[in-house]
Amino acid sequence: MIKKPDPCSHLFPVEHNQTVCTECPVRRLALFHGVEEKDLAWTQSYRSSQYKVAPRKEIYREGRTSDFMFTLYHGWVAFYKTLGNGKRQILRVALPGDMLGFQANLNAVMTHSAVALTEAVLCAFPRKDMPELLRNNLSVAKRLTELNARDMNICQTRLVTIGQQSAIERIAFFCTELFHRVRSIYQQPEAMEVFFPLSQEDIGDATGLTKIHVNRTLKALREQGLMEISSRTLKIHDLKALEELGGFEPSLIQTYSLY
Numbered sequence: 001m002i003k004k005p006d007p008c009s010h011l012f013p014v015e016h017n018q019t020v021c022t023e024c025p026v027r028r029l030a031l032f033h034g035v036e037e038k039d040l041a042w043t044q045s046y047r048s049s050q051y052k053v054a055p056r057k058e059i060y061r062e063g064r065t066s067d068f069m070f071t072l073y074h075g076w077v078a079f080y081k082t083l084g085n086g087k088r089q090i091l092r093v094a095l096p097g098d099m100l101g102f103q104a105n106l107n108a109v110m111t112h113s114a115v116a117l118t119e120a121v122l123c124a125f126p127r128k129d130m131p132e133l134l135r136n137n138l139s140v141a142k143r144l145t146e147l148n149a150r151d152m153n154i155c156q157t158r159l160v161t162i163g164q165q166s167a168i169e170r171i172a173f174f175c176t177e178l179f180h181r182v183r184s185i186y187q188q189p190e191a192m193e194v195f196f197p198l199s200q201e202d203i204g205d206a207t208g209l210t211k212i213h214v215n216r217t218l219k220a221l222r223e224q225g226l227m228e229i230s231s232r233t234l235k236i237h238d239l240k241a242l243e244e245l246g247g248f249e250p251s252l253i254q255t256y257s258l259y
Helices: 037-044 127-136 138-164 167-185 200-207 211-223 239-246 250-258
Strands: 049-053 058-060 068-074 077-082 088-094 113-116 120-126 193-195 227-230 233-236
Touching: 068 127, 077 200, 088 138, 088 200, 120 127, 127 138, 138 167, 138 200, 138 250, 167 193, 167 200, 167 211, 167 227, 167 233, 167 239, 167 250, 200 211, 211 227
Parallel strands: none
Antiparallel strands: 049 120, 058 113, 068 120, 077 088, 077 113, 193 233, 227 233
């Protein structure tokens, strides 16, 4: 018998000390947030494993099938599409607690690609088991709807910024969004600097700008005393002014704050 290739052969299984749902520090952000304590062992039975992925490695690829959906336990991941001219458009940046690989047709090929921006740890759930899980636990189905509605809202608002705003407004919006999300995830509402592993190329692919344009715009934001990025850190000097420049409303990510 020919052995079927491991669909996650490009990932590294976590051999020891895998997390359990009852002790998971990101569960309040993730799919199983609303599950009662007594049911967590049952929901965890749907997780096949945990995997590690190295920085800049693909998790799944557009146009190919994926046997798994994932919850991002640790790290940063970018969702992107590759255009006909070879350019990349980053659709969204996933942070701890976010779902990776969910789409309307679970049997279809992936509509986008996912790449780790940092070292990441993923909780893997077989796609074939998800319909059963959603049928048997309404709190999980409700939570999935909430997370997707939030992500759709963020993506729609970012689409407006890319199509209608200037370069400095686009980057102000993009950086402010990630800044607020990171602060909410790590419950640091007073922090004015956060870890920020994106390169200028990543920022350009997310905002529709060239690397040279991104460099000039970041310099302008720094000179205006609004923000700066250095040593993989985003420092905000005037949050209110940056929000106004980018047209960003903190309520856009309120799902992170409510749970």
